[in-house]
Amino acid sequence: AQSVTQLDSQVPVFEEAPVELRCNYSSSVSVYLFWYVQYPNQGLQLLLKYLSGSTLVKGINGFEAEFNKSQTSFHLRKPSVHISDTAEYFCAVSEGYNNNDMRFGAGTRLTVKP
């Protein structure tokens, strides 16, 4: 079965600085990869997804992620963060066709300081 490890539980960063949130996965088959963001007292919002094709995926709010099959990673990056990016970020993986069983990482709390 697939699993996800988010390597940092908390990432503090100053406004306008770049940020990288790390995600590694394990699976014995091809996977689909996702990043979701959760703001306080809200559900999850999809930032971006990798299904196939180009390994560099661009998402909403200026975020992008790169799929690296050899390192089984899917790190999320943003070149310049804003205060409003403060939230919990979740990496998720699902495998196989006709499988909606998505496995989530433990989450990374991004805190952007002024």
Add this chain to the structure above:
Amino acid sequence: KAGVTQTPRYLIKTRGQQVTLSCSPISGHRSVSWYQQTPGQGLQFLFEYFSETQRNKGNFPGRFSGRQFSNSRSEMNVSTLELGDSALYLCASSLARQETQYFGPGTRLLVL
């Protein structure tokens, strides 16, 4: 287009009671999945419904059940509530299976 809606948003129950949570998917979406989110266990998959049939189930006891109606709305039920069932329950809908899932705001359940 309206997003995924979940009712109620907050719920307080006592141990031993049962609870039913409701999820209305985005119009046209036929697949509904449920997740439990707790500080200790994180986000865990409960089950998925498509065309009124449960297609997939996570590792939860039989006290957790669900169903889907012909209009794709879904309910989940938890019987004989335990303190550990306190969590945020999230519903997600997608056009079809293996399509991108869109999440609702969740129902926060507190078991006393």
